[in-house]
Amino acid sequence: MTTLVDVARRAGVSKSTVSNVIRGSIPVSQDVRDRVQRAIADTRYHPNAIARSLKERSSTAIGIVVPDLTNPFYAELAAGAERAANALGYAALITHTDCAAPNESEAAHAFIERRVDAVIVGGISLGSTLPSMLLDRDIPVVVASFGEPDDPRLGVIDPDDPGAMEAIVAHLYDLGHRRLGFVSHHLREQSGERRRLGFEAALERRGLAPVKLEEGATAIACHNDMLAIAIIDRLERQGLRVPEDVSVVGYDDIPLAAHRRMKLTTVRSDAVEMGRRAVELSVNAARAGRHVAHREIQPSPLVVRSTTGRPPT
Numbered sequence: 001m002t003t004l005v006d007v008a009r010r011a012g013v014s015k016s017t018v019s020n021v022i023r024g025s026i027p028v029s030q031d032v033r034d035r036v037q038r039a040i041a042d043t044r045y046h047p048n049a050i051a052r053s054l055k056e057r058s059s060t061a062i063g064i065v066v067p068d069l070t071n072p073f074y075a076e077l078a079a080g081a082e083r084a085a086n087a088l089g090y091a092a093l094i095t096h097t098d099c100a101a102p103n104e105s106e107a108a109h110a111f112i113e114r115r116v117d118a119v120i121v122g123g124i125s126l127g128s129t130l131p132s133m134l135l136d137r138d139i140p141v142v143v144a145s146f147g148e149p150d151d152p153r154l155g156v157i158d159p160d161d162p163g164a165m166e167a168i169v170a171h172l173y174d175l176g177h178r179r180l181g182f183v184s185h186h187l188r189e190q191s192g193e194r195r196r197l198g199f200e201a202a203l204e205r206r207g208l209a210p211v212k213l214e215e216g217a218t219a220i221a222c223h224n225d226m227l228a229i230a231i232i233d234r235l236e237r238q239g240l241r242v243p244e245d246v247s248v249v250g251y252d253d254i255p256l257a258a259h260r261r262m263k264l265t266t267v268r269s270d271a272v273e274m275g276r277r278a279v280e281l282s283v284n285a286a287r288a289g290r291h292v293a294h295r296e297i298q299p300s301p302l303v304v305r306s307t308t309g310r311p312p313t
Contacts, residue, residue: 002045011039061091062279063111065130067099067123071226072254073271077122077145080275088283090117099125108133118282120144120275126193140285140292142278145269146194147295155281155292157274160300164267165198165221167302168249171265172219173206177247177311181210181217183231195223195251218246218311225250225257225266232264232307243309253303263306274298 008015013032020028021036028036039045062085066074082092093116097103108130111119118140124130131141135153142155172180182199199221200210211217213231222228228250232242242248250257250266257264277296285292 002043004045006043007036007039007045010043011035060089061093061114061116062282063107063114063116063119064092064094064275065097065104065107065119065121065124066094067097067125069094069096071224072256073145073224073226073252073269074122076254076271077275080272081120081144081279082275084276084279085283088279090279090283097124099123101125101128104128104130105133111139112137117286118142118279120278120282122275135291138291140282140290142282142292144274144278145271153291153293154295155278155285156295157278157281157298158295159267159269159274159298161195162198162201164251164300164302165195166202168221168267169199169202169206171302171304172221172247172249172308175219175247175308175310177219178208179211179215179217179311180208180219180221181212181215182221182223183213183227184223185227195221213246219249219308220246221249221251223251225252225254225264228264228266228307229256229262242307245312247308247311249308257303258305265305265308266303267300268303269300270298 004015004018008018011018013036017028017032018036021033064078064081066078068074069078078094082094085092093114095107097107104124111134116139119134121131121141121143122145131143131151131154134141135151140155142157144157145159147154147156147158169180180203182196184196203210213220220231222231228248232248235242235246240246250264252271253266253268256262257266281292281294
């Protein structure tokens with residue numbers, strides 16, 4: 001394998017000069033730069049990122065953790081973060097955990113070994129140790145699309161889940177619904193649990209208690225849009241109409257939600273902007289050698305479309 005020494009020997013310069021040309025850390029003459037670049041091309045030299053990260057204690061890479069890459073919301077968040085990272089000169093290392101604690105722990109260990117500069121977390125399981133494992137190694141962490149400031153070192157890009165749940169319940173209540181339920185994934189994801197609690201708190205303020213779908217709920221709020229679409233499919237297979245028999249509300253406003261055949265009532269979250277902003281905060285912190293220690297609330301407006309209506313009489 002070609003090494004830095006091989007390039008230096010071919011260019012007739014020192015090893016440190018080749019390193020300076022590659023990193024751009026110290027100015028060199030155009031003649032030297034041209035010789036080094038020709039030598040790199042001739043020898044087909046590729047810098048060893050892992051070896052460099054071990055030496056410099058930095059990898060110029062950002063880790064991105066998502067629970068489900070098949071969900072368009074998380075895919076958009078990861079894509080937004082990756083584009084922002086690349087624009088700042090960082091590689092993006094994306095891992096998909098299925099919201100499982102063992103996978104999250106593995107991801108944390110991999111990022112620590114790879115010496116990533118920062119980590120963006122798009123979703124984790126309840127009680128996950130992933131953020132603290134990274135923070136304890138002085139790796140800046142930003143949680144995006146969920147989060148409570150339970151650790152002052154964290155950066156948080158947080159949708160307004162309590163406000164969104166209040167808006168959902170108010171909308172359904174004003175339509176006349178009194179039997180409302182919340183549906184979440186079997187995964188114990190932190191954001192889903194917080195949305196459920198916010199939904200139940202909004203019901204309690206109106207003197208109501210949650211009702212399960214099989215118990216005759218006339219309106220269902222879902223943890224996310226993908227689950228809402230699955231619920232609509234299930235209802236229609238059972239011969240029920242949406243919204244005539246059951247109203248359904250999603251969360252995230254993925255592109256499919258606005259599709260003419262879907263027209264899903266949902267809460268809008270800007271996944272791409274969350275990913276971009278998370279990278280901006282984490283990179284600034286990494287370059288300053290500090291934790292992010294900052295929280296932002298993103299607006300989460302309710303978008304009313306065609307899957308909600310008055311309850312059946």
